[in-house]
Amino acid sequence: MSSLDKVFTVIETVVSHQGTGLNFAAVVAETGLPKSTVHRILKYLTGVGYLSFSPDTKIYRGTLKLAGLGAEVMANFDLRKHIHPQLLKLHRESEHTCNMGVKNGNDGIFVDKIESRDFGIKLFSEVGKSFPLHCTAMGKVLLAYAQTPEIDEILFQPLTAYTDKTITDQQVLVKELEKVKMSGYAIDWEEITRGIMCVAAPVFGVAAELVCAISVAFPSYIYTDRGIDTEIEAIKRHAEAISGSFNHA
Secondary structure: OOHHHHHHHHHHHHHOOOOOOEOHHHHHHHHOOOHHHHHHHHHHHHHOOOEEEEOOOOEEEEOHHHHHHHHHHHHOOOHHHHHHHHHHHHHHHHOOEEEEEEEEOOEEEEEEEEOOOOOOOOOOOOOOOEEEOOOOHHHHHHHHOOOHHHHHHHHOOOOOOOOOOOOOOHHHHHHHHHHHHHHOOEEEEOOOOOOEEEEEEEEEOOOOOEEEEEEEEEEOHHHHHHOOHHHHHHHHHHHHHHHHHHHHO
């Protein structure tokens, strides 16, 4: 392990325990580095302001200087460019239309789309177009992992019915969102477009925060003919791969 690798190992270890912080012994134990090396790196990082040290508690934490670097990266981070290659892999594997969406207030926004050439059915999705959160697979994912006040704001509003399968009961939607978080994926059961189903999964960033949702859309007869276990497995696997990629972005 190079000297630079050791520095970043210490930073990542301390920041991963930002809530409680770590003392010197804990940093040594978690990194597996020699005490002298850890002592030298901690002294350097506190000296340049990337870590803080409390003389009273003997605890190290990351500082806002680190947060500022992260904020600058995120402000200039091209989410679509980063995720598109993995979305393309999902498209090639599934041969379905694949989408990426983000939450924007009380709606979702399509950020990327790779459409199946032989889909034969006009889809609701279009890059830049908004979509409702309560009756789309990506929307359910984005809503399930939202903050409680944001969820409540949706629940306090009438839930528009797009088809006879759209969830319009707030309590039913609450239970649906709980299922999404437990299973790690959401399904649109022809709730916004007749004849079309979607399966979506969450994508998380380096701090385990929700970044976006990705989905595959396909004709509902696939569910009738053979089931959608393949789609569920694929969307979860690719979403996990994208989440992991943020550690190397």
